[in-house]
Amino acid sequence: MLKKERQAYILHQVNLHNKVLSSSLCTEINVSEDTIRRDLQELSEEGKIIKVHGGALSHSFNEVSFPISGVYSQNQKRLIAQKAISQIQNGMFILTSGGTTIMELARTLPPQLKATFISGSIPVILEYMHHPNIEVILIGDKISKNSKITVGSEAIAKIKQIKPDLCFLGTNAIDAEHGITDNDWEVVQLKKAMIESSKKVICLSIAEKINTVQPIRVCGLSDIDMLITELDPGNPLLKTFVDAGIHVL
Amino acid sequence: MLKKERQAYILHQVNLHNKVLSSSLCTEINVSEDTIRRDLQELSEEGKIIKVHGGALSHSFNEVSFPISGVYSQNQKRLIAQKAISQIQNGMFILTSGGTTIMELARTLPPQLKATFISGSIPVILEYMHHPNIEVILIGDKISKNSKITVGSEAIAKIKQIKPDLCFLGTNAIDAEHGITDNDWEVVQLKKAMIESSKKVICLSIAEKINTVQPIRVCGLSDIDMLITELDPGNPLLKTFVDAGIHVL
């Protein structure tokens, strides 16, 4: 088994179960405990997981508070949310993924807006529920505890049955060459289904994530209709996306 | 169980109940009292909790609040939850409704329990998600904002597809003559489906709601397998239910 492969497997396990034990990993993959430990070390240095005595935990595990960076990018996300809202019209069916950017969007929705929002993300759904006028549809299935969204074939099947007007996609990484990429296999499956179902796909991303790559591919640039960042559309960082025919806001 | 995990669990318990006893924690997590004490020590040094003789308190507790009105029935509900948990075995598929009694059940689940919980209630699902070992399946559909559960034909169809071992039903009203009744038409539809699907239906109800009636009928007594209240099973108030062949706990 290749090192890269091994680490991808470990990362997948961590994202799936929120924790891994070095001991169980080394019997699963059949390598020495030292190798596992070194892998965990590397993944931890890359910020992908949290290494603890005896194994590792997913980041979301104790991601209760990240006050400093949170506030910092909060303003950027608010700006993105504003731009995104300008694309919404009354009566629309809107499918959204999870993530903090979408959370900000949910919080920022104008109270008089009347629309139907569909999502499988629990935190996002909670935000939508506070809104006085929108209808909320929840996609059901098994809940992935670390990403706090519903994942699985049922969820995907349900998404394929609907045809929303808009799809807002929070992104983990977007790159001119590799398109949108992510690090959780199940989340990627969902996003793929969301993109396929929707009439129009709008990708929300803070500038920090532009030109970054994650291990698993979600879709190419051609599948995206619009890209919203906190930057000015004329910013040179965005030129490649404009050139690719994406409407950049 | 990893140290971080344990501490996260403790922290969650503290934030939930505003206090924890070292003695009860050490039986719950199954470690020595010293370990718990050291964990509390560390968490206290990090400022996450306030350590006191015999356990720890939440920060918010210290400020003003002496337990408000809820506590009275909270204790009753906790007792009900305890009894309910005695009916759960590892590996079971368990369908639950919403409501505060079920919330208490969700909060009280022992951390080492491994089971699959299915529900359409958002607050209950949030509780389940905090649990380290259980699988959580969310029933999706349109969200009813006032009852905070998913309602509609999709949800009902999904419930009919499953065959859980147990169904815990929070009740609004139960009466010897009219059986279980409720006041929300959509919730009633769901509960009916839940009862129909489940191998065993366990009804949770505080004594206050016994012999009360609501406008819409959910089911008759014959559909219930077990009734759990905070009262002693021998209590005269429960006699009619025992006579009706219901196992009263």
Add this chain to the structure above:
DNA sequence: CAGGTTTCTGCGTTTTTTTGCAGGAATACC
């Protein structure tokens, strides 16, 4: 393709962390 270099992996040893236990001190409760 041959030779050299870098990277990766497993093993033995040492060091650190974690955990439980025992006995005495401190504290709460009656």
Add this chain to the structure above:
DNA sequence: GGTATTCCTGCAAAAAAACGCAGAAACCTG
């Protein structure tokens, strides 16, 4: 004031991590 918890200290065993090293594999590179 006496008794029963609870707490702290030191200690020891077990588990895990870190470290150094050497063989093996992969990877340049000319």
